[in-house]
Amino acid sequence: MYDRRVVRGNTYARQAVPMCIHHPNVFEIQRQREARRRALARKRAEEQIQLRTPEPVEGREHVHVQTELYLEEISDRIIEVDVECQTDAFLDRPPTPFFVPAKTGRDVATQIEEGELFDFDVEVKPILEVLIGKTIEQALLEVMEEEELARLRAHQRAYAELRNAELAEVQRLEEQDRRYREEKERCKQLQKQMLQKEKETMEKIAAQAFAKRYLADLIPSVFNNLHESGFFYDPIERDIETEFLPWLMTEVEETLEKKTLGRVMLDSLIRTVTEKRLDVFSQKPLPDQIEALAEEHRPTDNEPQVAAETEAADQAVTADEETDQPADEEQASRHITFQLEEADQEEMEDSETD
Numbered sequence: 001m002y003d004r005r006v007v008r009g010n011t012y013a014r015q016a017v018p019m020c021i022h023h024p025n026v027f028e029i030q031r032q033r034e035a036r037r038r039a040l041a042r043k044r045a046e047e048q049i050q051l052r053t054p055e056p057v058e059g060r061e062h063v064h065v066q067t068e069l070y071l072e073e074i075s076d077r078i079i080e081v082d083v084e085c086q087t088d089a090f091l092d093r094p095p096t097p098f099f100v101p102a103k104t105g106r107d108v109a110t111q112i113e114e115g116e117l118f119d120f121d122v123e124v125k126p127i128l129e130v131l132i133g134k135t136i137e138q139a140l141l142e143v144m145e146e147e148e149l150a151r152l153r154a155h156q157r158a159y160a161e162l163r164n165a166e167l168a169e170v171q172r173l174e175e176q177d178r179r180y181r182e183e184k185e186r187c188k189q190l191q192k193q194m195l196q197k198e199k200e201t202m203e204k205i206a207a208q209a210f211a212k213r214y215l216a217d218l219i220p221s222v223f224n225n226l227h228e229s230g231f232f233y234d235p236i237e238r239d240i241e242t243e244f245l246p247w248l249m250t251e252v253e254e255t256l257e258k259k260t261l262g263r264v265m266l267d268s269l270i271r272t273v274t275e276k277r278l279d280v281f282s283q284k285p286l287p288d289q290i291e292a293l294a295e296e297h298r299p300t301d302n303e304p305q306v307a308a309e310t311e312a313a314d315q316a317v318t319a320d321e322e323t324d325q326p327a328d329e330e331q332a333s334r335h336i337t338f339q340l341e342e343a344d345q346e347e348m349e350d351s352e353t354d
Contacts, residue, residue, distance in 0.1 A: 056062050226232060
């Protein structure tokens with residue numbers, strides 16, 4: 001589209017393209033650039049020298065004004081006006097008659113006898129010779145033209161066959177080159193994929209080795225932490241800790257509370273009796289009371305038996321108090337052994353069922 005050698009439109013302003021293209025010299029290019037730069041500087045200087053309208057006063061602005069002789073309305077819209085007209089009905093125009101010029105001069109007649117003016121046999125011979133010669137010459141030219149056309153067609157067929165053979169060979173070579181390129185690209189892709197897979201495999205092997213080396217110490221520490229935290233426990237030990245020991249502590253506390261309560265009550269009774277006896281002994285007895293007491297405390301046959309009974313009762317109470325704690329301890333130990341036997345029997349039954 002931008003080639004100057006292609007002519008478009010008229011050729012009045014056609015520029016002559018030189019046949020040989022000379023490569024421009026470096027100094028010539030520099031000289032052209034300097035000339036173009038000087039022309040631009042000259043043009044800017046002329047624009048600055050030209051007189052311009054001064055800047056408007058503050059509060060006003062310049063407006064474009066038409067200074068032509070005739071003013072016209074400037075508008076983007078074209079004025080359109082509708083006009084109607086009616087033509088009269090005319091008849092068809094008649095055909096124009098042929099032109100016949102007016103006759104001038106006089107009519108004159110001449111009598112010519114046969115053979116006086118023209119002899120056909122004599123006059124037609126050169127004309128026939130010319131016609132026959134021209135016909136034969138034209139026929140020869142046509143035959144030669146046909147032969148030349150036949151040779152041209154044969155040459156064209158041979159050229160077309162050679163060209164088709166060359167095109168087929170070119171297509172075969174292009175197809176072979178394309179197959180070679182595709183095979184090369186496929187081999188490159190396969191090699192890239194193989195290298196990528198090898199790289200991924202090496203990374204996976206390295207990650208697996210690192211994970212194994214990292215988890216070698218992590219898994220035992222995790223299990224130790226879990227074991228210390230109580231996630232892994234013995235069910236029998238947990239049962240003893242959660243059910244048996246709380247029950248045992250509850251029973252021991254109840255027993256101790258009962259013992260403490262009995263001791264407190266016994267102490268209160270002893271204190272009460274002691275206070276009463278102290279009050280009785282603190283009062284001074286009268287003579288009549290002394291005599292009555294003397295009479296009461298006279299030795300009789302029943303006194304030794306009563307004293308023996310009271311001593312036996314006191315000994316039994318002390319013995320009961322001394323044997324309370326061992327009996328409770330024996331009862332708790334029996335209960336513990338019974339619970340352990342039951343847990344062992346249940347564990348044996350579970351193992352047998354498994």
